[in-house]
Each structure stands twice: as structure tokens, then as C-alpha cells.
Amino acid sequence: MKKFIVTLLTCVLLLSLSTYKSEAAASTYRVQSGDTLYSIAKKHRLTVAQLKSMNKLKSNVIKPNQVLKVAAVKSASSTKPSGSYRVLKMTATAYTASCKSCSGITATGLNLKKNPNLKVISVDPKVIPLGTKVYVEGYGYAIAADKGSAVRGNKIDVFIPNKKRALQWGKRTVTVRIYK
Template structure:
């Protein structure tokens, strides 16, 4: 049984910006339930359910109440200087999720726009300025503000996604946007569930470059291969990974247990850029 529990405070000021908590989500365990089925139903992971409910084991009992999300949804009002990347980093979510939750076709947002954030976790960053403009304006820094940003770690990609005045910036973004549109148009059929995804490469010290099923990644560094827990995704399965594409479950790993996967990429730099993500996986065949 799914329950939505009203939060104690309906409005709060977080990191100097206006954010409103909407609801928290709980679930009453029924006969025949297990953590795997509940995790799949709510698009989360067993590890997340164990952590938020402080469970000692994965055994659950009927009529037990489980927390699905301590903070299910939040409303965020866009401030001057915000980008989707800045907001995603602040609340521990991805840009792709922000666009999906708010049905955004591009990375463009405007001052005063309200965004829905699901399952947000607030970072301890220094509070930002909260001054708002009387009229809605694109949340894009001016040229004077952009110049020092190139020396920081702020994602340049998100700034380039806004309307640019130079042709080179638009041409660099075009392949990525086309790839995103193609990915959105593809709707693979099969069993889908949420996993935690990391990335690895065969070009590392001490790595053989040969997968558990015999695929030589040194000979084909661009091979679309993922490492899986065979008890969750059988070896040899054809899968579709959100943000990665179609791949083959052809490898395993000591740390790959439960709803976790490791995607193969050609270089260490790409593996670092991938980081740790929560994505949907569809077993196609």
C-alpha cells in the first residue's frame, strides 16, 4: 500500500534559494512482498531501501512500513545565474532527471521558473544570492560573468546549451543534441529497472582487457559491454542502458552485486566523466 505523508514544513529556505518540500513517500509491506519487487516498482534500489530504513537484513515482514523517499518531491524556484547543472549538483540529481521530471526539451531555464526535484539531497555549499529580477530572464550569466567561470570547475557544457551568438559553439552542441534526441526516440521493449552505474576501461595497469565471457576489449576498445551481477542480469543478455545505449552483458566484477552495473568506455577520462549515476536498464533479450 502506497502512502504519501505530508512533510513537517511546507516551505523552507535551502542554500539561500527558495525550495518547498511537497511530500514524503512510504509503503506498507504486504504478504509476498520483497525488497527487490518494491525497489523495481518505485524505480529505486535495494541498497537505497536498506539505507533509508536502517535495515540490518533484507528480510521484511507484512504490515511493516518502509520509507521509499525521505523527501519525495521538492519545488525549486530558479534564481539568477542558475543552470540545470548547478541545480543538479546542489540537490544530488542528474540533469537528465531534471529534464524528465519537468518535461524540458532543452537545457534552457528562466529566472522565476519552478522546477520539480524528486528525492533531492541538499549539498552544504555556500549559500547563493537570492535576489530575483522583476521579469523572467534566461538564467544565463553575462559575458563579464562567463569569463572567470572558464577558470573554475563549473560545467561549460550546460552554459553552451543556451542560445549562443557564435557558430562554433552551436556546431559543438549539435552532435550531442542529436544523440540525445535519437536516444529519446528509441523505446526498447523488455524488463526495465533502476541500477547504480559506474564506468571502467580496459586500458589500466594490471588489467587483462578480456571480459568474463572472453571479449577482448583491447582489440575493440569501443565495444559496448557492461559488467553485471549474473543473478540480476544474465551474462550474454542484450540490454539498453540509459545514457549509454545498447550493450551486451559480457563481464562481471567483484564489486558488482545486486542492482549495480559497470559500463565499458574506451579511456580513463571517459570513465571519470561518467562518475556514478542512477540509470534505467532494459533487458531486450
């Protein structure tokens, strides 16, 4: 009986480790000969700027067998999401991750200080669930990845990494397409 339990526990441990490895592998990409930043970004539904930012790349040069982070697949996308959507008129303000008390980490775990090119909005999860892809008039395609204490009802905050540009955004009424 002891032998059976030990064997069973070993199998469970090995299965969980292989699942962990496959999840880790899904968040990286090994550059193939002929790849470009554009082709990799498109394949993983990122912008080139997001891919460069995530990997701290200073130029567009990549080499075969180089391993790139592509974990933001579930984050903002600059391409139009497929499927149906609903439309809401919402009040939009802007925020940055550069205030003294700001961690820069969204409610869904995205690091905005390390990835300033991500298109993220802060939402009331009762109105727009976290993780939802949206299109915000005047801002573009983004992901609902954060929530704020002042964001209630039909209000959103758009993330803008530059404080001056965030202040210039001001307060405005925008049309938001919420993709299902």
C-alpha cells in the same frame, strides 16, 4: 570388429572437423562485389566502428574476396533488439581496460583492448545473465559480457575505453532495459 571401430572413429572425427569448419566460417565474412562496411556491419548486427576495429581497418575501403572477422555477432549491437524486456533502475559506474592489472578480456572472452568500440557492461549474473542484450540510459545498446568483484545486485559498470571519459561518467542512477 576392429575395422568397424576404426571406421566409426573416422566418421566421428570427420563430423567433428566439419562442425569446426562451419563454426569458423560463421565468424568470418567474404566481401562480395557491392558490399559496404555499413551493409556488412548491419547484416552481422555490428556497428561500422566495431567492424573496423575487429579487422584493424584504417579506412572504409574494402575489396571483393577480402575476408573480414564478424565474430562479435554475439556481442554488442547498436540496433534495437527485438522482443520483450524488463526495466530496472540501477546504479552505474564506468570502467576501462587500461589499468595496470587489467587483461582487457571480459568474462565472456571479448578482448576490450583489441575492440575498444564494443558496448559492454559488467553485471551481477544473478540479476542480468551474461550474454543478455540491454539498453542503458545515457550509454546505449550493449551486451552484458563481464562481471566484476564490486558489481553486485542492481549495479552495473559500463565499459568506456578512455580513462578520462570513464571518470567523467561518475556514479549515476540509470534505467536499464533488459531484453529477453
